[in-house]
Amino acid sequence: MRPLTLSRLLARCGILALILFVVVVIALKLGAVQVSLYGLGRDLIRVLLHQSSSISTDYGMIVVDIRLPRILLAILVGASLSVAGTSFQALLRNPLADPYVLGISSGAAVGAILALILENQLSFSPEFSGLITPFGAFLGAAITITAVFLLGRREGQIDSTTLLLGGVITASFLSAIIMFLLSTVSGGNLRGAPYWMMGSLSTLPPKSLLYLLGAGFLIAAGAIYTTASDLNLLLSGEKEAMHLGVDVRRVQIVVYLAASILTGLAVSVSGAIGYVGLLVPHAMRMIFGSDHRMLLPAAALGGAIALVIADTLARTVVAPSELQVGAVTALVGAPFFIYLLRRRLT
C-alpha cells in the first residue's frame, strides 16, 4: 500500500516541468532562422533581467517577440484543453470525452464568432471589448456541454454511446453554423473557417487576452484541483460518491463551470484544436494512474508539452509554409481515439 504523498506529487511534477523546459528550448531554437543555444541562453537571461533593449543579435527579435509568446500561448492552451478533457472524462464518466470530440470546442467557437460579430455591430470601449470574445466562447462551451449532457442521458443515467453520438452530431451541427456565420457576416476581425474548426496558434492574441488566459487558467484549474479527491470517488458513480461523503452537486457545478471556462478561453485565442484533451489525459493516466490529485497537474504539464511539440512541428515540417496545429493533433489524435474505442468495445 503506497498512497500518494505531496512530496512524490511534487517530484513527478518537477520532472514534467523539466521536460517542458527542454521542449521549450528546442522549440525556441527550431524554425526558419537557426538560433545557437548560446545566443538563445544569453537573450533569455537578458529578457528575464528586463534588459530586452540590449538584445542586439539579428535573431533576438524573432526569438523573444515571435517564438517565445507563441510558445507561451501553446503552453496555456495545451494545459487548458488537457485539464478540461481530464475533467470532462471524470464528470461524464466517459474515458472518450474531450472538448473537441463532444463538440464543446465548436460551441465555444460559435460563441466567440457571435461575440466578434456583436463587437463589430456595437462599439465597445477597447478595454471592455477584449473580454467579450472569451466570455462568448465560455457561454458557447457551457451551453454546448449542457446540451450534450442532456442528449447523452437515458433514463436518468449517462449512456456512453449516446453521449458520444450526441457530441459528434452536435459538433457537426455547430460546424455548419460556423460556416453559415462566416459566409453571411463579414468583419475585419473574423478569421476564416480553418482557424475556428481546426485551430491555430499562428496569430498572437493581444497581450491583455494572454494575461486573461493565464489568470483564467490558474483560477479555473485551481478550482478543479480542489475537487481532485472528490473526482476520484465520482469515477465509481454518483451514488457511491455520495455515500462516501462527496457533495456531488457542488463538485459537478464547480467542475462543469471551470472546465467550460478553460475550453472557452483556449478556443477564443486558438480556435478549436482537437484531441489534446483526449490524448494527453490518457497518456498521463497510463504513466501515473487515475488518481486526480496526480493526474490533473500531470495533464496540465503534459498538455503544455504536447501542444508545444505539435505547434513546433506545425511551423517547421512544411516550412516556409505552415500547417494548422489542429491538423497535427488530429493526425495523431484521431487514430488514438479509434484505438481507445476499439479497446473498450472488446
Next chain:
Amino acid sequence: MSSPLRTPDPSNFSDQPRGNPDLRLSVEQASFVYAPNPSQAPLFTLEALSFQAKPGEIVSILGPNASGKSTLLKLISGAIEPLSGRVFLNGLATSALPPKVRAQRIAMVQQESRLLFPSRVWEFVLQGRHAHGRGVHFESEDDVTIAKNALSQVNALHLMDRWMDKISGGEKQRVILARALAQQPVLLLLDEPTLHLDIGAQVDLLESLRHLAAENRYTVVVVTHELNLTGEYADQVVLLQRGKCLRVGPPAQVFQRDLLEHVFQAPLTVEMTSSGRPRVTLFEKT
C-alpha cells in the same frame, strides 16, 4: 485486536439532537412516495413505518421484489428525505446531515461497484477515508493503518495489491465491505450484498457481519430476500410487501408460515432449529 477502528468521531457537526439519542437508529413513521411529477399518480408508495435498532444489532429488511426494501434503505441512509416522519441516527435526522458528516457515520455497501479506470484494492479501500479528510486530502499513516485493519477484518489483507477487476465476485464483495469499514461508521447498510455470491460466500459474508456487529458495536441493516440467511443471522426482521410494513420483530416471531406464504406467494414450511432460529423450506407450486 486493538484496532484504530474505534477512535472517536472527529466530527464537529453541531446540530441539536431531536430524536431519542439513546437509540442508535430510530425510524419514526417514515414514508416515501415516488412520483414523476406531483400532478401524476405516484409510481410507488412506501407507507409510514417505524422500528428501532441498538448498537450491535443486525436488522434484515425482507420482502419480495418491488416491496420497497431499497427505498427504505435509502431513507435510512439519508440519501432521500422522508415524505413524512423521520429517521434518526443517534438522535440526528440522517437526511439533514451534510454529506461528509453522514459518510463518517453511515456506510453503504451497494449491489455493484463499477469502476471507470482500473484501481488497486488498497486504493479502493482508502476511498473510505475520504470523509475523514479535508479538501485535497493526502492519506496519513493512520488512514493506511485503518484501511489495512479493515481489510484484515474481512480476511482480505492478502488481496491488497491486486487489481479490483482481477479478483473474484466474493473477494470483491469483501473488499467493498472493507471500504465501508474504513469509513468507521456507526451504521452499516448493505443492499442485497449476497446477490452475486455462491452459497459459501454468502455464509462467509453473513458470518463476518455478525462478528463485526458484535466486535465493533455497529448497527447493521441488510436488505435481502434470502429467507434462511435472515432467519439465521438477523436480530430483527422488517417484513415488507408492496410498500407496506407487515411485521417487525425477531425472526422467530416474523417467520410464520401463513404470513411468509402470503408475502412470497409460494408454499413453504417453517421449522425451528435447536438454536431457536427458524428454517424455511420451499415447495414447488402445484
